Amino acid sequence: xxxxxxxxxxxxxxxxxLIFLIVFVWIRxxxxxxxxxxxxxxxxxxxxxxxxMFFKSKKQNKINIKKEExxxxxxxxxxxxxxxQKYNVDFFYKLCAKNYNAIKKSKYIVISHPQxxxxxxxxxxxxxxxxxxxxxCYNNVRHEKPKRIVICTNKYNSDLEKFVNSLNVEVIILDKxxxxxxxxxxxxxxxxxxKIENSQKITFKQFVRLALNKKRAKAxxxxxxxxxxxxFFVPYKIxxxxxxxxxxxxxxxxxxxxxxxxxxxxxILDV
Numbered sequence: 394x395x396x397x398x399x400x401x402x403x404x405x406x407x408x409x410x411l412i413f414l415i416v417f418v419w420i421r422x423x424x425x426x427x428x429x430x431x432x433x434x435x436x437x438x439x440x441x442x443x444x445x446m447f448f449k450s451k452k453q454n455k456i457n458i459k460k461e462e463x464x465x466x467x468x469x470x471x472x473x474x475x476x477x478q479k480y481n482v483d484f485f486y487k488l489c490a491k492n493y494n495a496i497k498k499s500k501y502i503v504i505s506h507p508q509x510x511x512x513x514x515x516x517x518x519x520x521x522x523x524x525x526x527x528x529x530c531y532n533n534v535r536h537e538k539p540k541r542i543v544i545c546t547n548k549y550n551s552d553l554e555k556f557v558n559s560l561n562v563e564v565i566i567l568d569k570x571x572x573x574x575x576x577x578x579x580x581x582x583x584x585x586x587x588k589i590e591n592s593q594k595i596t597f598k599q600f601v602r603l604a605l606n607k608k609r610a611k612a613x614x615x616x617x618x619x620x621x622x623x624x625f626f627v628p629y630k631i632x633x634x635x636x637x638x639x640x641x642x643x644x645x646x647x648x649x650x651x652x653x654x655x656x657x658x659x660x661i662l663d664v
Contacts, residue, residue: 407648412445413438415641418621418634465586469577470547470569472587473517481515485545488582489513493662500533506664509540513662522549522566524556531560541565543661545572565658575661610647617641 417434424430473481478500486502489495496503501514512534516526522544534542541563548568557564567575577583617640624633 404648408445408645409438409442411641411645411648412441414621415638415645416441418638418641422631422634466569466573468586469573469584470517472584473515473545474519474547475587476517476584478515481517484582484584485513485515485576488576488580489662491580491582501530503537503539504662506540509664510537511541511543511662511664512537512539513543513545515545517545517547519547522546522553524553527553527557527560527564531562531564535562540664543567545576565661567661605643605646607647610644613640613644613647617644 413434416437417430420433420437421427421430424433473484482497482500482502486495486497489502489504494505496505501512504511504513514530514534516522516530518526526546527544530542530544539562543565545567546569549566553566557566617637620633620637620640624630624637
């Protein structure tokens, strides 16, 4: 516990130091007085940090997934994607029947509560879930008159949320991470993994993830300091200031970037 407190304190100190350094570089460029620059930089640092903490608290969907767990999530999802509908329905029926009064249909599961029904509909596709998929799901289950439709899928575009809000029934879409945490891990039941080797070219998102790897923070920081101190000895120091700022921002993102996911609602299968 004491070590955790020390690490958190060091993280906070280093975060404030990085913000101060970024702000000071530019304030010092425009303000001649050194101590006035320090004062303005301190005020700006705490202002920026307060804004950072505010937006951080707003994002309650931070899920820091360990690499091993992310690999497991991908493997479970691949199992669902490469399995037929019957296998997926059987698996989620087993998951639901463990704690609820569940009825298995050909494409979905109905969870029966005393006064209403909840439908769990697995749609695992290699591509993103589409509006057509939502419409097909809705048409298949609306005769059940469910209070809620829970769709488990691989991934989906956030624009779908606007569409599902227009339906006359509550629809919750769970992507692969949310399905894992809200259902598989919560009820402690997992499918038998079917490993699929997919050779793909690196995507832009993967490139960004590699560029902002925490291990690169030290190199960015040292390079930024080198450019910053070099700016005192060259005539066109504005370019050095620009690139040192960029490197410090990259360093900041490496150390304090998180994977954000919209949190699943607390009530999934319960009324």
